[in-house]
Amino acid sequence: MTIRAGLERVGRSARLLLLSGLFVVPLLPVPHGVFLPVLPVLVSMLIGLALCRLDLPAIMADLADPRFLLLLFGGIALFHIGAAMLLHGVGQALGWGAAVLLILVSFATAPTLTSAPNIALLLGYDARLTLIWTLATTFFSPLLIPVGLAVSGMELPIEPMRIAGNVTLILAGGLVLGVALRRIMGPVRIAESGAALDGVSALVMLGFLIPLLDGVLSEVVARPELALGLACLALTLNLGGNLAMRFLAGRIFPSARARAIGLVFGNRNIAIMLAALPHDPTFSLFVALAQIPIYSSPMILRGLDLRAECV
Numbered sequence: 001m002t003i004r005a006g007l008e009r010v011g012r013s014a015r016l017l018l019l020s021g022l023f024v025v026p027l028l029p030v031p032h033g034v035f036l037p038v039l040p041v042l043v044s045m046l047i048g049l050a051l052c053r054l055d056l057p058a059i060m061a062d063l064a065d066p067r068f069l070l071l072l073f074g075g076i077a078l079f080h081i082g083a084a085m086l087l088h089g090v091g092q093a094l095g096w097g098a099a100v101l102l103i104l105v106s107f108a109t110a111p112t113l114t115s116a117p118n119i120a121l122l123l124g125y126d127a128r129l130t131l132i133w134t135l136a137t138t139f140f141s142p143l144l145i146p147v148g149l150a151v152s153g154m155e156l157p158i159e160p161m162r163i164a165g166n167v168t169l170i171l172a173g174g175l176v177l178g179v180a181l182r183r184i185m186g187p188v189r190i191a192e193s194g195a196a197l198d199g200v201s202a203l204v205m206l207g208f209l210i211p212l213l214d215g216v217l218s219e220v221v222a223r224p225e226l227a228l229g230l231a232c233l234a235l236t237l238n239l240g241g242n243l244a245m246r247f248l249a250g251r252i253f254p255s256a257r258a259r260a261i262g263l264v265f266g267n268r269n270i271a272i273m274l275a276a277l278p279h280d281p282t283f284s285l286f287v288a289l290a291q292i293p294i295y296s297s298p299m300i301l302r303g304l305d306l307r308a309e310c311v
Contacts, residue, residue, distance in 0.1 A: 004196050011198030014122055015298040018202060022295050025209040026217050035211040040170050042208045043114045047174025049201050050117035050131050052181035053190055059128060076137055079265050084108035084148035099282045106273045107237050109148030111137035113267035118201040119298055123305065126260035133264045138167055141272065209291060212271060216288040231289045238293035239300065242266025267294055
């Protein structure tokens with residue numbers, strides 16, 4: 001079997017592979033912390049792999065359209081600043097503690113998940129919108145995060161310039177990789193290699209799991225009730241928010257775009273908040289458990305999509 005054939009096989013099984021990774025990766029005998037330094041590289045790779053498969057002139061045309069920009073920035077303000085205020089208010093009304101309020105606001109202010117465009121490509125959603133939304137929210141995260149925390153009433157130490165520098169390097173790496181791949185391979189070969197690129201993206205996403213799930217088993221065993229509650233919260237925010245937004249957006253937009261809007265709302269790169277906020281063991285455990293809906297959503301959403309198409 002050739003490397004390309006192997007990657008195509010992985011790509012065709014990507015949804016099942018990502019779901020299996022949630023159970024396999026925590027059991028791997030990987031030394032503690034060994035994969036943490038490569039996290040920025042993996043993020044850049046995911047951006048580049050998504051970017052190389054999209055039409056750059058079409059993306060630039062979208063960005064030159066005032067109506068599209070209005071949708072983009074209006075959606076970002078609603079999904080991040082508005083959601084931070086709403087979730088904080090709901091949490092306070094329910095009497096939840098400071099740790100859970102921090103999780104709610106951090107979820108709302110966090111940028112869209114870096115792998116969201118790859119998931120959109122895998123599921124046939126509007127990947128161009130997903131990529132632009134991901135890049136925009138990641139680029140503006142040094143502004144969105146402190147503003148979201150401030151308007152929701154959270155007063156926490158944060159280093160926006162540190163985030164800005166790291167995010168800039170990650171984005172630059174992804175853009176360079178995406179442009180280089182498109183120039184080297186060409187649009188025709190890239191289009192013919194869709195399954196193989198899905199396979200590469202799936203393997204990179206699995207690698208991303210290793211540092212995020214480092215030590216999670218011991219935490220779950222030590223605090224099982226807390227872990228169960230945080231897992232349910234992660235599922236509610238991710239999949240619940242995703243389905244609610246795609247339903248509302250489906251009243252206005254075509255299904256591919258509505259499903260992309262749900263995807264960018266529910267899938268948040270909350271791991272970036274680990275670099276922005278003081279260490280909190282409950283928050284760290286939530287970030288690890290938040291990978292459950294992220295990595296299971298391709299399988300779940302595919303099933304929901306097929307069911308909707310049959311109705």
